[in-house]
Amino acid sequence: MDILAPQQRSRLMSRIRGKDTAPEMRVRQVAHGLGFRFRLHRRDLPGSPDLVFPSRQKVIFVHGCYWHRHPGCRYAYSPKSNAAFWCSKFEANVTRDRRTTRELEALGWGVLVVWECETRDTDALRKRLVEFLNNEEEGRGHDR
Numbered sequence: 001m002d003i004l005a006p007q008q009r010s011r012l013m014s015r016i017r018g019k020d021t022a023p024e025m026r027v028r029q030v031a032h033g034l035g036f037r038f039r040l041h042r043r044d045l046p047g048s049p050d051l052v053f054p055s056r057q058k059v060i061f062v063h064g065c066y067w068h069r070h071p072g073c074r075y076a077y078s079p080k081s082n083a084a085f086w087c088s089k090f091e092a093n094v095t096r097d098r099r100t101t102r103e104l105e106a107l108g109w110g111v112l113v114v115w116e117c118e119t120r121d122t123d124a125l126r127k128r129l130v131e132f133l134n135n136e137e138e139g140r141g142h143d144r
């Protein structure tokens, strides 16, 4: 369903593609509030993850639902105009995201994807971050 006017769409796209998006800021705020230390956009890692927790060897990506195709999410609707063009764009994004996750995991990093729509519920977000960041099973490689 094409529910956004072109002007809204371009604003949405620029927000989703840029760094320091509102969803990303929300995740940073929550992680910071929980007392976790992290770095931003480390370019020496595959996909330059949005948040990097070096001492825990974990990373978090904050993905826009539309641009990164959140499965089953209402924000990941398909545009009606230029459908083929957008389809190939979306496919490239999803493929890149999968490859990035594989590469990071192969290097021993734990990877969490937080979707844009999941950052609206601060309590749920806080819980997820705590679970992910305190879980010793994720990250630090699989051959401990």
Ligand SMILES: [Zn+2]
Binding pocket: 065, 070, 073, 074, 075, 076, 115, 116, 117, 118
């Ligand atoms: Zn979503």
